[in-house]
Each structure stands twice: as structure tokens, then as C-alpha cells.
Amino acid sequence: MSYFDAASAVPLHPVAREALLASLDEGWADPARPYREGRRARLLLDAAREAAAEAVGCRPDELVFTPSGTQAVHSAMSGTLAARRRVGRHLVHSAVEHSSVLHAAAAHEAAGGTVTEVGVDRTGRVAAGDLAAALRPDTALAALQSANHEVGTEQPVEEAAAACREADVPLLVDAAQSLPWGPVGGAWSLLTASAHKWGGPPGVGLLAVRKGTRFAPQGPQDERESGRVPGFGNLPAVVAAAASLRAVRAEAAAEAVRLRELVDRVRTRVAETVPDTEVVGDPVRRLPHLVTFSCLYVDGETLLHALDRAGFSVSSGSSCTSSTLTPSHVLRAMGVLSEGNVRVSLPPGTAEADVDRFLDMLPEAVRSVREQLGAPAAARPEATPSPAAEHVVDALGKRCPVPVIELAKVIGDVPVGATLTVLADDEAARLDIPAWCGMRGQEYVGERAAGQGTAYVVRRLV
Amino acid sequence: MSYFDAASAVPLHPVAREALLASLDEGWADPARPYREGRRARLLLDAAREAAAEAVGCRPDELVFTPSGTQAVHSAMSGTLAARRRVGRHLVHSAVEHSSVLHAAAAHEAAGGTVTEVGVDRTGRVAAGDLAAALRPDTALAALQSANHEVGTEQPVEEAAAACREADVPLLVDAAQSLPWGPVGGAWSLLTASAHKWGGPPGVGLLAVRKGTRFAPQGPQDERESGRVPGFGNLPAVVAAAASLRAVRAEAAAEAVRLRELVDRVRTRVAETVPDTEVVGDPVRRLPHLVTFSCLYVDGETLLHALDRAGFSVSSGSSCTSSTLTPSHVLRAMGVLSEGNVRVSLPPGTAEADVDRFLDMLPEAVRSVREQLGAPAAARPEATPSPAAEHVVDALGKRCPVPVIELAKVIGDVPVGATLTVLADDEAARLDIPAWCGMRGQEYVGERAAGQGTAYVVRRLV
Incomplete structure (x- = not known):
């Protein structure tokens, strides 16, 4: 078996396993209690926070442990957006952020906030200038991942952070994918990460909020984790997460x-x-x-x-x-x-x-x-154009990749210079038909609404 | 060493430890993924949910795993209060609920909701009739713990649930303290619990929402846990929690x-x-x-x-x-x-x-x-009353138990039938001076504001 989905989760690092086992014995008690089992737990928690903060590149008192990377992102966004509400309710994020950012952005918008999504190039990269241009006087927060979780592209976080600093807007960096490989440079204000991405146990996220960043935790809180994460902490997992981050960094x-x-x-x-x-x-x-x-x-x-x-x-x-x-x-x-x-x-x-x-x-x-x-085998359409007046492929009700396969099968019947229309209602067609045109050297003319679906128009060039 | 704070946390049960170790190897992958590591994780998650649901006394599809008992309570309350907003914004809870309930109630009140706190008798018990009497046509939710976490008193949950059912109000039962000992009977609508209270690992709470209960999860969500708990789950801990609950119940x-x-x-x-x-x-x-x-x-x-x-x-x-x-x-x-x-x-x-x-x-x-x-050794004041016109103890700035000690020291100087005033600004005095009077057979007359503090008046009877 070869497991090639590390961006989703990786098996527990041996150091995490060892630390988890040790802290199950030493760290099960409530670190807020004054008796010896509690004091021992507190020492473990403090040491884990110091180790994790060192790996993140922040002060221990700027870092809290959350139940997941997703909850770290949600807290980071709601806490900053609420604290800066007087500045405004505008949120900026890239179009390729993790779904946790998009979900929090959608919740913000549903609650009356405004959102600007910054696009990317074909490699998935945000231009720092585009992000800077999206900042407004009422921008409460900008969010940019350190590297993309689906295609691996690194983002210009340092330049984005400098632009945000200039505009006096805090920048949240979702570092879930990159933190195992190294700290995130630049003047970011908030950073989030997730332990199971680096071989720590599930159930541990990191939220760093740099001093000077306005932050107002939302929802009911208690005295845990600087009042930022309510509920009894997951200490053995936190200890294992911090130990394995250090170990992973060494390698x-x-x-x-x-x-x-x-x-x-x-x-x-x-x-x-x-x-x-x-x-x-x-x-x-x-x-x-x-x-x-x-x-x-x-x-x-x-x-x-x-x-x-x-x-x-x-x-x-x-x-x-x-x-x-x-x-x-x-x-x-x-x-x-x-x-x-x-x-x-x-x-x-x-x-x-x-x-x-x-x-x-x-x-x-x-x-x-x-x-x-039944996909077409040939890389190029055969040059046997049919003289039919109208070339239409009806792929309504057919799912990806069938509409593109149908298109490829009939393009050879279309005279060079003429157009072919594909009717499709599958969402993937909107992306894949233009992509096919690009790969095949054909021209993608455009789309228009057509009954239940969409008509995609392609001109044969070769 | 004798650890007598089980109500806070208990060490990991051996069955939890074994299950945790096994599922660290078998259950680290994302259960939402279709490949074999993911499918294996999904099987473990499904089995854990079935086992936990059986112990709770609900259907598996009514139960989700949360990162803590506290977060289970917060979600239960915000989700129910939001879903029943059309009914009204009135919340009823007992005065002796866990702080997680009180914090969520305070947040609800801060957001414009109304709250009725139902008092208890001297044993800490709520009268089911008092809770029933607090229900109103605009009551969106009632909350009553199964047993108190500080004094152990069991609450009349079944009667309360029947009264709530009658009034068409959902009842949330915080079962954190009692679930290890047995299921909670009665027609409750929501139930919460916490694994580290029964020897499961920290990082796992339970939230059961019975079918037919209106529930609208608040904040950004994703596809995890029926859309009720966002973020990558803590599967090894969940498996250990379910296994140990079953084991603890057997004993x-x-x-x-x-x-x-x-x-x-x-x-x-x-x-x-x-x-x-x-x-x-x-x-x-x-x-x-x-x-x-x-x-x-x-x-x-x-x-x-x-x-x-x-x-x-x-x-x-x-x-x-x-x-x-x-x-x-x-x-x-x-x-x-x-x-x-x-x-x-x-x-x-x-x-x-x-x-x-x-x-x-x-x-x-x-x-x-x-x-x-320097507490008074004698159980009764010595009968050597002083004829002073006014008996005042100034305990301002002194912390519990000093005001009560000062009171006990001078009560002997007060003639039987006369009063003594204790000036104090420590919060505990409000509780402890009347309690002392009860224990000592003296009369507690009452309190009044007095400058920076409060004047507590005691009449010597014996």
C-alpha cells in the first residue's frame, strides 16, 4: 500500500506516538487545578506551548491550541472581524483558500459583511498587488494561505503581509500545508495550522494572534486558552502535536x-x-x-x-x-x-x-x-468534416467527463473555421470545455444559457 | 498519592488506552476519503458512534462527537435557541448548571435573549414544578443537568422532561457527571457529555439531538458530523471514548x-x-x-x-x-x-x-x-457580654474566612438579644455569615450597603 494523500492527513509520527503515550499518563488531569496532577499537566501544557510557538515564530502567549485547524480559522476570522467592526465589515481573501476560510467568509457575508475574493493565475498564485488593490478603508481582515492545499503553489505571503501592514489591515495566514516545512516569514497578524497535517494527532489546531492585533473571541468562552478556546483541553494530543512538529522540522x-x-x-x-x-x-x-x-x-x-x-x-x-x-x-x-x-x-x-x-x-x-x-483515442480530430449546417452535441444530463468526450468525438465532423455547440448541465463542463480547447488548440468562443443547461460554443481551428 | 477529583477528570481507562493505541494505527486517515485508509477510518467512526449512542440511549444518527463537553453544551444551546427563534427567545436553566451552560446563557442574554434561572433547595435540588412554572409560551429551551458536578445531587430530569414535553419546550440535559453511571431516562430532547469524565481521553464530547428537535447549527460548518461540528475529527480519541464508556458501564x-x-x-x-x-x-x-x-x-x-x-x-x-x-x-x-x-x-x-x-x-x-x-476554638460564644452601645466588626479588605472568624470572636461580647454588624467587602461573606448564623443558632437579620462594602447584621440568640 502506498498512501499519497499527505495533504489530507499523515500517519502519526513516532515522536508524536511516544509523547502521546507519555502524556496520557502524566497529562490527563486538569491543568487549571492546584494539586500535583494538575501542576504536572500545567507544566506539560506550558512546555508544549513554548515548543509550538518557537516552531511558528511567535511568543508563547500569542499561541493557543484549538480542537482543529478549521476551528482555528473560524475563530481567527470571527474574532478579528468582530474586534475590527468599527473599521468596517469588509473581508478580503484569495479564491483558492481552504474551505474553512470560505465557509467563515460565507457566514460573514450572510451576517451582513462584504467580501472581496482575489483571483489567481493559472498556476494558482495570487499576485500580491491584486490583494493590496483589494484592501479598502473598511477592510477588517485579509486572508491568504501560505501554500495551496490542492495544487501546492506557494503564495507571496511576505509581500501580502507588507501590503496589509501598510494599509493597517491584519493578515491571517492559513499555514496548514506549509508549517511542517518551515515557519511563515513576514509581518502576518494571525496564523493557523493543524497537527494531523504534520504527523501530530488529530484534534489539535494552532491559532497565533500576534500582540497588537485586535481580537474579540466570539461565542461563550471560559478561562481556558487565554479565553479564546472554551472547554477542557486535549492535553495529551497537544503535547504530541508540539513534540512531533519539532521532530518533523528537524527532518x-x-x-x-x-x-x-x-x-x-x-x-x-x-x-x-x-x-x-x-x-x-x-x-x-x-x-x-x-x-x-x-x-x-x-x-x-x-x-x-x-x-x-x-x-x-x-x-x-x-x-x-x-x-x-x-x-x-x-x-x-x-x-x-x-x-x-x-x-x-x-x-x-x-x-x-x-x-x-x-x-x-x-x-x-x-x-x-x-x-x-469510449473516449477518443486520437490526439487530433480526423479531418473528415461533415457539411451539416449546424453542429450540436446534446450532453444534457451527462456527467463529467462525458460532455468533453462527446465534444472530442464530433469535432472532426466540423469544418475548420465552423463552430460546434455543446449543450450541458454538468458544472464541470464550464471549466473543462475551455480547458479542452486550450489543450487541443481550438477556440473557445463562449457560453450562453440554453433551457435547462448551458450552450458552450467551440470553433474548430485545427 | 490519592486522586479524589474524579468530577474534574479521571485517568485514562485501560480500555481507552488500548483502543486509542489501536486506532492511532488504524484510524488516522480522513474518514471522508474513498481509499482504503479512509474507509477503514469510516468503519471505526461508525462503530464508535453506534457504541456511544447505545450507551446514551439514542439513535446513532442523533449523536455527534464534539471537541469537548463544553463545546457540546454551547452548540446544543446556540443551535436550539436559533432554530426556535420564532417561538421566542426565552431560556430557562437551573441555578446550579455547569459554567458552560451559564456562559452560553450569558451570551444569549447579551444578544437580546431573556433568561429565567430556577433556584434550588439547600441540597442543590431543583423542584420539577419550579422548572415547569418557569416555562412560558416564548420559551425556546430549558436546561437541567442530570446531577450536580459540585455537590452530587441528582435532579428530577424525568419529571422536568415530562413537563417540558407538555409545554412543547425542548429540554437539554447536561449529563457530564452521570453518564458513566447509566443512561438518562425520560423524554429529553438534547443531551451532552464529556469523555474525560469517564476515563476516555480529553478532546471528546457528545451531543445527542433527538429526532424531531429543531436544530440549526450556528457559525460556519462543513460536511463533518452531520454539519454540526466543523473540522477534521479526533477519530482515535472518539474510538477510545466510545470503547471506554462501554467498559465503564459494565463495571x-x-x-x-x-x-x-x-x-x-x-x-x-x-x-x-x-x-x-x-x-x-x-x-x-x-x-x-x-x-x-x-x-x-x-x-x-x-x-x-x-x-x-x-x-x-x-x-x-x-x-x-x-x-x-x-x-x-x-x-x-x-x-x-x-x-x-x-x-x-x-x-x-x-x-x-x-x-x-x-x-x-x-x-x-x-x-x-x-x-x-487564629479561629475561635470554642463552639459556643462565652457568655461575657460587653455593655458597649454598638457592636461592629470592621472586616473590610479581609478575605474569606476572616470576616466570619472575626464575627465568631466577638459574638461573645454581645448581649443576648442585641445585634452585631459586620462590615465586609468579600463576596463570600454574603453566603458565609448567614450560614454561620444557621450553624450557630444565631439570627441573621439582613444586609445593607455600607460605603465600599456591605453591613451584615446578626442578632445574638444564644
Whole structure:
């Protein structure tokens, strides 16, 4: 079995396991109690906070432990937005933030706030200038991830933080994906992270609020965690999280070099050996361990199952793997192909041989899925245009990747220079038809509403 | 070392430890993922939910896991109050609920809601009729604990639930203290609990919302836990929590009998061997493992330290052990003595010999604290009244138990039938001076504002 979904969760680090076991014995009591079991728990908690703060690059009294990275993000946003309500209710975030940021932004908007989403380029990168331009006198908070969780692209956090500082707007950095690899530089105001992303136990998030940042925790609170996280803390897990972060950091530099090479190998080999595939995300300014690609004419769910049967666990941003049947918002914001999407994120210690096995089996797995779907084999349409007056593909009711497959099957019937209309009601078509045009050298003319669905117009150029 | 603070937290149950270790290996992946590590995690999560639901007495799809009992209470209250907003914004709760309920009630009130607090008798028990009488047409929610966390008194939950059902008001039962001992009967609508109270790991709370109860989770949510608890779950801890609840329940009946006898021994022996002590809480309708008493003329913090040095870990509701320097709200609601307060809560497996050791050393520990404070040794004032026109004790600026000690020292100077005024600004005096009068057979006349503090008037009767 090869588990290649580190961006979702990684198995417990041996140091975390050891620390967890020790602190189950030493740290089960309430650290707020004055008797010896409580004092012992308090010492463990203080030490864990110091270690985690050092890894984050903040003061221990600026850091609290939350039940998850998601709750850290929610608290960070609600606490800052409430504290700065007099300044205004405008929130700025990038279009490729983690869903926890988007959910909190939606709640803010539902409560009467305003939100500006800053777009990204085709690599998934925000331009710091775009973020700076979105700041207004009434902006209460800006949020920018350190690196993207789906495509690995690093964001210009230091420049964004400088622009925010200039505009006197606090910047929240969701560092969930990058914190295992190193601290986040720059003058950020708030930072969040999640322990199970670095081999700590689940149930622990980090929330750092730098001194001088206005912050008003929302909802009922108690005396725990500086009044920022109510309820009895998860001390054994907190101790394990802090210990493993330190351990992971000690190995990070060497492991980053090694995994970066393996990911480069995936990027190159996939492009070479799997036809009609788009490798996405910034090839250089990226997380060391993560690569994402999309395969034309492939059903992401079927491919994931095939890879799972072959012993590889990966994830996907394709619409068919989502409960909402929409493609990942990250791929949408980038404007790249979403069908047959595969995210490979290598846990520390991944063996080179396992990556090679993956690369060896992938072309056949993709070919087999395409064959099942009856996808066109040829990379170019055959030049046998039909003289039909109107070229329409009715793909209504058909799910990704079928509309694109239907399009590819009939483009050869269209004379060069003429247009073809695809009728589709699947959300992925909006992303994948233009992406197909780009990959095939055809022109994407545009879309218009058409009954129950949408009409996508394509002009054959080659 | 004898740890007698089970009501705060208990060490990890061996079954919890075993389940935690196994599920750290088997359950670290995201249960929402379709690959085999995810499917394995999903199976563990489903099994844990079934086991916990069976112990609670609800359906698995009515139960979600939260990061703590406190967060379960906060979610239960905000979710119900929001969903029933059209009915009204009136909340009813007992005066002796856990602070998590009080904090959520305060937040509700701050947001424009109204709150009725239902009082208790001197044993800490709510009359179901009082709760029923507090329900109004605009009551959105009522909250009543199954048993009190500070004095162990059981509440009439079944009668309260019936009254709420009659009035079409949902009842939330905070079962944190009683769930290890058995399910909560009656037609409650919502129930909360906390795993570290039964030997499960910290970081796990339970929230049951029975079908038919209107519920609208507040704040940003995601697809986790039926949309009621956002963020990556704490699966290994959840598995350990469910396994240990089942294990604890298997031992509960026998252990309850054994601990009940030990607690009865504490109740009897403390009253016999420690002079000027009030054992509080219902002697019969109570948790099996918990007993609370208060010692006149004793500084709770000093006594706790003395007990800690002697190897006993207990807690206290005295003002001097609280960060806010106010006595426990539970003791205040009961109107009982708060100074020198000690809560003994025995973890399962507590050895009889340890309880006897505690009972053997307690009288000397209390005597010694009283001696340090210069407390009056005699149980009755000596009859040497002074003819002074006005008897005033100025205890302004003095902390519990000093005002009561000063009162006891001079009452002998007051002629029978005359009054004595104690000036004090310590919050505990409001509770402890009337309690002292009750214990001493003197008349508590009343209080009035007096400059920076309060004047408490006592009439000497004996």
C-alpha cells in the first residue's frame, strides 16, 4: 500500500506516538487545578506551548491550541472581524483558500459583511498587488494561505503581509500545508495550522494572534486558552502535536529536497507517459511534496478507485468525487482542466520505489478508464468534416467527463473555421470545455444559457 | 498519592488506552476519503458512534462527537435557541448548571435573549414544578443537568422532561457527571457529555439531538458530523471514548454500590470528627462517588494545599480557590457555607484504605489551618457580654474566612438579644455569615450597603 494523500492527513509520527503515550499518563488531569496532577499537566501544557510557538515564530502567549485547524480559522476570522467592526465589515481573501476560510467568509457575508475574493493565475498564485488593490478603508481582515492545499503553489505571503501592514489591515495566514516545512516569514497578524497535517494527532489546531492585533473571541468562552478556546483541553494530543512538529522540522530540510525531486519526477513522467494530461500548479514555487494533474476524458472517481485497487491512495478535485458534484473551487479559480484530477501528496519517508511503481502503472490505469468511457483515442480530430449546417452535441444530463468526450468525438465532423455547440448541465463542463480547447488548440468562443443547461460554443481551428 | 477529583477528570481507562493505541494505527486517515485508509477510518467512526449512542440511549444518527463537553453544551444551546427563534427567545436553566451552560446563557442574554434561572433547595435540588412554572409560551429551551458536578445531587430530569414535553419546550440535559453511571431516562430532547469524565481521553464530547428537535447549527460548518461540528475529527480519541464508556458501564453497577458506601462513610465521619463542618448535597439522591463539605473558619486554598502535601487531590468551591474570588455559584444557590469547602469525588477503583487515610488525617489538617488563622476554638460564644452601645466588626479588605472568624470572636461580647454588624467587602461573606448564623443558632437579620462594602447584621440568640 502506498498512501499519497499527505495533504489530507499523515500517519502519526513516532515522536508524536511516544509523547502521546507519555502524556496520557502524566497529562490527563486538569491543568487549571492546584494539586500535583494538575501542576504536572500545567507544566506539560506550558512546555508544549513554548515548543509550538518557537516552531511558528511567535511568543508563547500569542499561541493557543484549538480542537482543529478549521476551528482555528473560524475563530481567527470571527474574532478579528468582530474586534475590527468599527473599521468596517469588509473581508478580503484569495479564491483558492481552504474551505474553512470560505465557509467563515460565507457566514460573514450572510451576517451582513462584504467580501472581496482575489483571483489567481493559472498556476494558482495570487499576485500580491491584486490583494493590496483589494484592501479598502473598511477592510477588517485579509486572508491568504501560505501554500495551496490542492495544487501546492506557494503564495507571496511576505509581500501580502507588507501590503496589509501598510494599509493597517491584519493578515491571517492559513499555514496548514506549509508549517511542517518551515515557519511563515513576514509581518502576518494571525496564523493557523493543524497537527494531523504534520504527523501530530488529530484534534489539535494552532491559532497565533500576534500582540497588537485586535481580537474579540466570539461565542461563550471560559478561562481556558487565554479565553479564546472554551472547554477542557486535549492535553495529551497537544503535547504530541508540539513534540512531533519539532521532530518533523528537524527532518524537513533534507526531506524537502528528496520529495521535491520525486515530485519533479512525477511532473515530468506524467506529462511524458500519459497522453492528454495537464500538470497544474507552479512547478517551482510550490510545496516540496505535492503535485496535481488532470487527465482529459477521464472520470476522476473511476480513476481513484482503480488507483486504490492498485494500492495507491490519492485524492481528486474532480466534480465526480465531490458530494456537491462541482469541481474543486481551486481548479475553477485557476481555470484549468478538472476532469480526471489527481492530487499526489507524498508523506515524509515516501520510498522512491513506490513513486516509480505509481508512475509505471498510471498510464495503463488512465488508458483503461478512457477505454471504458469510449473516449477518443486520437490526439487530433480526423479531418473528415461533415457539411451539416449546424453542429450540436446534446450532453444534457451527462456527467463529467462525458460532455468533453462527446465534444472530442464530433469535432472532426466540423469544418475548420465552423463552430460546434455543446449543450450541458454538468458544472464541470464550464471549466473543462475551455480547458479542452486550450489543450487541443481550438477556440473557445463562449457560453450562453440554453433551457435547462448551458450552450458552450467551440470553433474548430485545427 | 490519592486522586479524589474524579468530577474534574479521571485517568485514562485501560480500555481507552488500548483502543486509542489501536486506532492511532488504524484510524488516522480522513474518514471522508474513498481509499482504503479512509474507509477503514469510516468503519471505526461508525462503530464508535453506534457504541456511544447505545450507551446514551439514542439513535446513532442523533449523536455527534464534539471537541469537548463544553463545546457540546454551547452548540446544543446556540443551535436550539436559533432554530426556535420564532417561538421566542426565552431560556430557562437551573441555578446550579455547569459554567458552560451559564456562559452560553450569558451570551444569549447579551444578544437580546431573556433568561429565567430556577433556584434550588439547600441540597442543590431543583423542584420539577419550579422548572415547569418557569416555562412560558416564548420559551425556546430549558436546561437541567442530570446531577450536580459540585455537590452530587441528582435532579428530577424525568419529571422536568415530562413537563417540558407538555409545554412543547425542548429540554437539554447536561449529563457530564452521570453518564458513566447509566443512561438518562425520560423524554429529553438534547443531551451532552464529556469523555474525560469517564476515563476516555480529553478532546471528546457528545451531543445527542433527538429526532424531531429543531436544530440549526450556528457559525460556519462543513460536511463533518452531520454539519454540526466543523473540522477534521479526533477519530482515535472518539474510538477510545466510545470503547471506554462501554467498559465503564459494565463495571458501573458494582462500583456504584462500593463507592456509595465509601461516600457515606465520608459523610458520617466528617460530620463526627471535624467540628463546625457542614456536609452539603442530597445524602441519598446523589451521584455514588461524590461528597462535598465546608469547614467553618477555614481558608479553602490553605486546606487544599495541606491536603495536597498529604497526598490528597481534591477541589474546592471556596472563593479563595477561584480566579474571580467569588464562591462557587452552586454553593451560593444552595445558600450553604462556602468557606473551607472541599469536594471529594472518588474515581472508580478507589481503595477503601485511601479513603480511611483521608478521614484519619482530615481533622488534624482542618485544626491546623484554623490554628494558623487564629479561629475561635470554642463552639459556643462565652457568655461575657460587653455593655458597649454598638457592636461592629470592621472586616473590610479581609478575605474569606476572616470576616466570619472575626464575627465568631466577638459574638461573645454581645448581649443576648442585641445585634452585631459586620462590615465586609468579600463576596463570600454574603453566603458565609448567614450560614454561620444557621450553624450557630444565631439570627441573621439582613444586609445593607455600607460605603465600599456591605453591613451584615446578626442578632445574638444564644
